[in-house]
Amino acid sequence: MNNSWRRQYLRGVHAGLPVIPGFIPVGIAYAVVALSARFNAAETILMSVTVFAGASQMMAVGMYTQGAGMLAIILATFMLNLRHLIMSTCVIHLIRHSPLPVRLLASLGVTDESFGIFTTGQAEDHTAAYFFGLITVTYSAWIAGTALGVFASGLLPDVLTASFSIALYAIFIGIMVPNLTRNLRLALLVLMTAGCNTALSQMMDSSWALILSTLICAALGVFFVDPDTEGKQEKAGQGGVSDAG
Amino acid sequence: MLDKIWLLIFGMAVVTWLPRLLPAALIERMHFSRRMEKFLRLIPYTAMTAMIVPGVFRVDPQRPLIGLAGCLAACLLAWRGASVMVVVLAAIGADLLLYLVF
Numbered sequence: 001m002n003n004s005w006r007r008q009y010l011r012g013v014h015a016g017l018p019v020i021p022g023f024i025p026v027g028i029a030y031a032v033v034a035l036s037a038r039f040n041a042a043e044t045i046l047m048s049v050t051v052f053a054g055a056s057q058m059m060a061v062g063m064y065t066q067g068a069g070m071l072a073i074i075l076a077t078f079m080l081n082l083r084h085l086i087m088s089t090c091v092i093h094l095i096r097h098s099p100l101p102v103r104l105l106a107s108l109g110v111t112d113e114s115f116g117i118f119t120t121g122q123a124e125d126h127t128a129a130y131f132f133g134l135i136t137v138t139y140s141a142w143i144a145g146t147a148l149g150v151f152a153s154g155l156l157p158d159v160l161t162a163s164f165s166i167a168l169y170a171i172f173i174g175i176m177v178p179n180l181t182r183n184l185r186l187a188l189l190v191l192m193t194a195g196c197n198t199a200l201s202q203m204m205d206s207s208w209a210l211i212l213s214t215l216i217c218a219a220l221g222v223f224f225v226d227p228d229t230e231g232k233q234e235k236a237g238q239g240g241v242s243d244a245g
Numbered sequence: 246m247l248d249k250i251w252l253l254i255f256g257m258a259v260v261t262w263l264p265r266l267l268p269a270a271l272i273e274r275m276h277f278s279r280r281m282e283k284f285l286r287l288i289p290y291t292a293m294t295a296m297i298v299p300g301v302f303r304v305d306p307q308r309p310l311i312g313l314a315g316c317l318a319a320c321l322l323a324w325r326g327a328s329v330m331v332v333v334l335a336a337i338g339a340d341l342l343l344y345l346v347f
Contacts, residue, residue, distance in 0.1 A: 025334070026329075026333070043254065046254055047254045050255075053261050056261060057257075059292075060257060062296065062300070064253070070249065070253050076292075077256075077257045078260040078264075079292060080289070081260065081264050081265075082264055083264075083286065083289050084261075085264040085265075085267060085268060086282060086286065088265045088266075088267070088269065089272070092268045093268075093272060096272050096273075100270070104266055104270065106269065107266050107268065107269035108266070159341065159344045159345065160341060162305065162344060163340040165304045165340075166301075166311070166312065166316075166339075166340050169296075169300070169301045169312070169315065170315060170316075170318075170319040170335075170336035172293040172296060173297065173319040173323050174319060174322075174323045174327070174330075174333060175329060176293055176323075177324055177332075179290075186290060189287065189290060190290055190291075190294045193291045193298075194294050194295075194297070197295040197298055197299065198298055198299045201299055209295070210296065213295045214291045215291075217295075218287040218291045221283075221290075221291065222283045222284050225283075225287060227283060227287060
């Protein structure tokens with residue numbers, strides 16, 4: 001039992017390794033944006049340790065820079081992380097026979113990446129030990145990347161720090177565009193959201209415009225976008241949810 | 246100022262942990278309508294889009310071209326199938342080039 005737990009854990013560690021080259025630069029980029037938003041080193045690292053959600057952290061420091069209120073940032077974080085409800089359901093469903101404390105601890109490690117790797121893995125790898133191995137790597141890489149960014153940004157010239165500001169947007173573009181080329185209706189929804197948010201930003205505070213256009217456009221998208229035609233990762237997630245239901 | 250940031254981090258941790266923890270606690274009782282599930286899966290796209298536009302044009306408020314150039318470089322590489330890391334580095338590179346030239 002102990003031996004098999006260790007073997008499964010190590011298999012999970014191995015499966016998580018490809019995440020490292022992705023997480024380290026994003027962690028660095030987050031730290032640089034956070035520092036430019038006047039977070040200090042401890043605050044920047046503390047957010048990575050406690051929140052562990054790249055897109056939310058990027059968004060939060062971005063909104064903070066633009067002068068958004070605390071409530072707006074927390075509400076936007078909640079909106080952005082509602083998808084983790086689905087992802088966590090898929091992951092937890094696969095390890096539902098584990099004791100409650102194990103399930104609770106594992107759920108805190110659910111991110112887009114750990115969800116994707118775990119739910120598309122082989123049936124014999126759907127163990128809590130494997131998932132803990134996987135998230136040990138993703139969590140460590142995220143904190144290490146943040147710490148590197150905090151340390152390195154002091155050495156970076158201003159012009160480079162200024163150029164890093166685009167990283168926040170480039171990450172979202174890098175995540176979205178491949179799916180948009182495969183799903184033109186989703187691309188249409190994205191264009192619609194861009195227009196909607198630009199219009200709403202003229203009428204109200206930009207952080208509230210963001211929340212409103214996110215909700216309104218996702219609700220409208222339900223009627224004409226089929227998110228199932230994305231990648232195999234999404235399909236695997238879909239299967240997990242229907243199994244749970 | 247310092248207290249405000251720590252409070253912000255605490256609030257974010259709570260709203261980030263809740264959606265992750267809830268399924269772990271309630272897995273036996275969870276049911277989603279297909280429409281609700283679809284809605285939640287579209288939110289990342291609408292949220293990310295709303296975060297990019299129009300904010301990206303204010304990356305450097307004095308020079309909207311900086312945001313546009315980084316955005317175009319990122320779109321081009323992502324469209325050509327580059328990894329997210331390459332996309333990010335290209336956008337940073339494009340802006341760095343602009344800052345150095347102008």
